[in-house]
Amino acid sequence: MLCCFCFTLSLQFSVLCLPCVCSPVSSRSMASKTPVGFIGLGNMGSPMAKNLLKHGYPVIATDVFPESCKELQDEGAQILDSPAEVADKADRIITMLPSSPNVIEVYTGPNGILKKVKKGTLLIDSSTIDPSVSKEMALAAEKMGAVFMDAPVSGGVGAASLAKLTFMVGGVEEEYTAAQELLTCMGANVVYCGQVGTGQAAKICNNMLLAIGMIGTAETMNLGIRLGLDPKLLAQILNMSSGRCWSSDSYNPVPGVMEGVPSGNNYQGGFGTTLMAKDLGLAQHTATNTKTPVPLGSLAHQIYRVMCARGYANKDFSSVFQFLREQEEEPEKKGD
Numbered sequence: 001m002l003c004c005f006c007f008t009l010s011l012q013f014s015v016l017c018l019p020c021v022c023s024p025v026s027s028r029s030m031a032s033k034t035p036v037g038f039i040g041l042g043n044m045g046s047p048m049a050k051n052l053l054k055h056g057y058p059v060i061a062t063d064v065f066p067e068s069c070k071e072l073q074d075e076g077a078q079i080l081d082s083p084a085e086v087a088d089k090a091d092r093i094i095t096m097l098p099s100s101p102n103v104i105e106v107y108t109g110p111n112g113i114l115k116k117v118k119k120g121t122l123l124i125d126s127s128t129i130d131p132s133v134s135k136e137m138a139l140a141a142e143k144m145g146a147v148f149m150d151a152p153v154s155g156g157v158g159a160a161s162l163a164k165l166t167f168m169v170g171g172v173e174e175e176y177t178a179a180q181e182l183l184t185c186m187g188a189n190v191v192y193c194g195q196v197g198t199g200q201a202a203k204i205c206n207n208m209l210l211a212i213g214m215i216g217t218a219e220t221m222n223l224g225i226r227l228g229l230d231p232k233l234l235a236q237i238l239n240m241s242s243g244r245c246w247s248s249d250s251y252n253p254v255p256g257v258m259e260g261v262p263s264g265n266n267y268q269g270g271f272g273t274t275l276m277a278k279d280l281g282l283a284q285h286t287a288t289n290t291k292t293p294v295p296l297g298s299l300a301h302q303i304y305r306v307m308c309a310r311g312y313a314n315k316d317f318s319s320v321f322q323f324l325r326e327q328e329e330e331p332e333k334k335g336d
């Protein structure tokens with residue numbers, strides 16, 4: 001049987017499938033509905049794993065919190081006790097974890113994937129983490145004869161439920177087709193970005209711009225309201241003018257301007273301020289390492305960190321509007 005890489009080549013050049021660069025994965029079940037491992041069944045992971053089930057893939061999953069597993073188990077997934085046990089049973093595994101330390105633990109910890117990983121296993125990490133950690137995990141996986149790819153996502157819980165996520169994929173190009181087969185069950189767009197870590201790079205850049213755009217929209221709306229403008233009218237004008245951006249026209253942070261967004265629901269749901277602060281921290285770290293000036297990204301990072309410390313940690317990141325509204329100016333001191 002041809003491997004997928006040689007199959008693609010054979011269509012174009014009529015080549016035979018000789019032992020090739022793809023040989024480490026030749027034993028892996030390609031394009032078949034064999035079990036897929038899933039680790040991290042939180043806000044995003046749970047609906048993503050459900051979409052794999054909907055597409056007919058048996059799912060073998062685990063999470064540190066047993067209660068996170070209940071719903072998926074009811075839908076037919078097999079639940080195991082540790083990432084190592086999942087690795088023992090599946091040769092394609094997706095991880096969706098909060099941050100870099102969790103990913104390190106799940107891959108290289110005492111009960112981690114790499115303790116039991118089979119040769120040729122495809123490991124896809126969709127968490128948003130430091131690109132340097134993705135590279136470390138790829139090297140560690142390679143030593144065990146497995147393949148690691150980073151595939152962070154854009155789109156929130158709603159997009160995860162509707163299988164409308166965008167995946168930004170980094171890793172060995174020959175493995176992209178194999179990753180794509182699973183990712184298209186969970187997303188509307190799957191984009192190959194380059195070598196391992198580049199998916200994370202794209203994600204971090206997007207979220208830095210998103211944060212800057214959201215803060216800009218929030219302070220603009222706040223200024224306009226204080227100048228006596230109706231917020232809906234101001235949003236309408238911005239959205240037909242050069243100030244328009246995703247935060248102004250699709251996710252407006254001012255309560256009452258739009259329906260179906262977190263600002264209309266006391267900033268519940270959506271994308272948490274803590275996660276945004278984490279992503280901005282990753283952007284800072286990578287900017288420092290590459291000596292790249294990101295003055296607005298730095299400021300956005302500080303603003304979201306302060307918000308986390310002031311009770312906004314679990315609110316949607318558009319709550320920066322409420323945060324700015326609450327910054328009452330100090331009354332002028334007399335006699336200074």
Ligand code: NAD
Binds near residue numbers: 062270
């Ligand atoms: P979450 O905290 O809801 O879920 C993470 C899950 O991982 C939890 O259920 C947790 O118990 C589990 N976990 C942690 N450590 C574990 C371990 N050692 N072994 C097994 N399970 C473990 O987070 P989320 O909102 O699902 O986000 C996941 C990732 O996706 C984050 O990196 C986030 O930045 C990114 N992301 C989130 C959104 C969003 O809107 N929530 C959007 C895009 C990207």
